[in-house]
Amino acid sequence: xxxxxxxxxxxxxxxxxxxxxxxxxxxxxxxxxxxxxxxxxxxxxxxxxxxxxxxxxxxxxxxxxxxxxxxxxxxxxxxxxxxxxxxxxxxxxxxxxxxxxxxxxxxxxxxxxxxxxxxxxxxxxxxxxxxxxxxx
Numbered sequence: 001x002x003x004x005x006x007x008x009x010x011x012x013x014x015x016x017x018x019x020x021x022x023x024x025x026x027x028x029x030x031x032x033x034x035x036x037x038x039x040x041x042x043x044x045x046x047x048x049x050x051x052x053x054x055x056x057x058x059x060x061x062x063x064x065x066x067x068x069x070x071x072x073x074x075x076x077x078x079x080x081x082x083x084x085x086x087x088x089x090x091x092x093x094x095x096x097x098x099x100x101x102x103x104x105x106x107x108x109x110x111x112x113x114x115x116x117x118x119x120x121x122x123x124x125x126x127x128x129x130x131x132x133x134x135x136x
Contacts, residue, residue, distance in 0.1 A: 013127075014038040015061040018048045018077065019093070020068050028063060031116055035123065037061070044070035045077035058085030061126055066094035066102075078104045089126035091119075 015032055019025040020043050029039045037060070042048040045068050052058065062081055066074035075098075078090045082104065090107040092098075093114070103109045108122045 013060040015063060016040050016048050016059050018042045018045050018064040031119060044068055045072035046070040049077060049080060058088050061089045063091045066092060066098060075102050075104055078107055091122050
């Protein structure tokens with residue numbers, strides 16, 4: 001894919017994507033792969049949290065939709081992840097406008113619809129905050 005963010009420095013590591021809409025989940029995973037991140041995909045935050053607790057290692061980044069099936073919603077999942085793995089970065093996405101108080105501290109919020117460039121910039125801001133996209 002030839003885009004301006006195709007020149008970002010390659011990232012490494014892995015991320016968790018929690019999104020109940022399969023086409024978007026796949027698109028997010030493919031986009032992360034293009035910039036060097038592996039991803040694990042979950043339809044519910046409940047399943048993602050169980051996985052993380054079993055691995056006990058955390059991950060670099062979680063990307064979570066706010067409105068999900070199951071008991072846990074996106075913001076609550078991020079709060080739990082950050083309580084266990086404070087260094088994990090987070091992006092919260094939602095199809096409805098969220099009150100600022102809903103978005104956990106140090107979390108990037110993207111309201112749908114957003115562009116792939118905005119998503120990649122959010123990932124970059126989480127994982128390479130000192131890198132300026134303006135230098136591309």
